[in-house]
Amino acid sequence: MSAPSTTAASESAEASAHRRERRKEARPGELLDAALDLFVEKGFAATRAEEVAARAGVSKGTLFLYFPSKEELFKAVVRENLARVVHESAGELDSFEGPSDALLLHFLQQWWARYGATKASGISKLIISEASNFPELAVFFRDEVVEPGTALLRRVLERGIARGEFRPVPIDTTVHLILAPLLFLVLWKHSLGPCCDALARIEPEAYIAQHAELLLRGLRADAAPGTPDSPAPPEPKTP
Incomplete structure (x- = not known):
C-alpha cells in the first residue's frame, strides 16, 4: 500500500486546522449557552464553573480563558x-x-x-x-x-x-x-x-x-x- 502523498497529507492537516479554528470560534457561544442553562436550572450560587465547562465540552481552564470568573x-x-x-x-x-x-x-x-x-x-x-x-x-x-x-x-x-x-x-x-x-x-x-x-x-x-x-x-x-x-x-x- 502506498503512503499518502505530501499534498494529501497537507490538505488533511489544513482541514484539521480549520476545524479546530471553527471549534475555537464557537466556544464562547457554547459556554454562554451552557451557562444560561445551568444558571436558570440551579441559580447563580449553586452553579459551578466546572459544570459549565463540562456541559460545553471543554476544560475548566478553557472556560477561564474566555471568562476569568463566574x-x-x-x-x-x-x-x-x-x-x-x-x-x-x-x-x-x-x-x-x-x-x-x-x-x-x-x-x-x-x-x-x-x-x-x-x-x-x-x-x-x-x-x-x-x-x-x-x-x-x-x-x-x-x-x-x-x-x-x-x-x-x-x-x-x-x-x-x-x-x-x-x-x-x-x-x-x-x-x-x-x-x-x-x-x-x-x-x-x-x-x-x-x-x-x-x-x-x-x-x-x-x-x-x-x-x-x-x-x-x-x-x-x-x-x-x-x-x-x-x-x-x-x-x-x-x-
Missing part, C-alpha cells in the same frame, strides 16, 4: 440574552413611524417573543432570589437591563403624549405598572406555572393581549384621567 460569565450571559434585546428594541423605536399605541403593543408582544418565551427569562427569577447575596450582580443587572428597559418605555410614553395619542400620565409610575404584569408572567413561568394543573395555567399570548388592551384603554387621549373621588396620582418627586 461573575464575568454571568455578565456575558446577561449581555447576550437580555441587554442585546433592549438595545435592538431601542433601534426599532428610532425607526418606527406608526401610532404610539401600535408601538407599545409591538414592544409588549416582542418582549414575550424575544425574552419571556425563551429560557433566558429565568434570569429575572434568579436576580430577584439572589440579589441580596450578590449585590454587585444586582447593580450590574440594573445598569445593563432595568434602566435601559425602563428608559425605552419612558420614550414610548413620552412619544405618545407629545403626539396627543396618550393622555398625560405619571411616567415613572406608569412604566412600573407596565412592567409588573410582565415580571409576574416570567416568575409564574419559572416557579408555580409548571406545578399547576391545566385550569390554572396562563396562556402567555392571551395574557399579553389582555394586558395591552387594558393598558391602551387607560392611556388613550380621550380616557378620563380620574374622578373627584379618585384623582390621577401626581408624579412622585425626587428628594
